[in-house]
Amino acid sequence: MAFVASKVKAQKVLEYLREAGVHADRVSQIRAPAGLDIGAASHEEIAVSILAEIVQRKGARAKVNTILKKDALPVLSKQAKDRCAA
Numbered sequence: 001m002a003f004v005a006s007k008v009k010a011q012k013v014l015e016y017l018r019e020a021g022v023h024a025d026r027v028s029q030i031r032a033p034a035g036l037d038i039g040a041a042s043h044e045e046i047a048v049s050i051l052a053e054i055v056q057r058k059g060a061r062a063k064v065n066t067i068l069k070k071d072a073l074p075v076l077s078k079q080a081k082d083r084c085a086a
Helices: 007-019 024-028 043-069 078-085
Strands: none
Touching: 007 024
16 A cells, blocks of 8 residues: 655655554554655645556566466476487
8 A cells, every 4th residue: 555645745654554553563564655756746746756666566466477377397498408309
């Protein structure tokens, strides 16, 4: 989860949540401010920075899933198999 706000406002909200008794683990899961730090100023730029973060995280998650799906033992490529057979 991410919070769309300025850095100052986001820190105030996160501090409020801590003081209100929200568990530190839960508060630490909140991304604030949302989006990649690209120096966005306008609403449109902020939207682009948020979309960029979504794409970045989606790609990272897909990469982890691919790594986890691979077998523990390496698979020989066709070229390596051909060399071994000779």
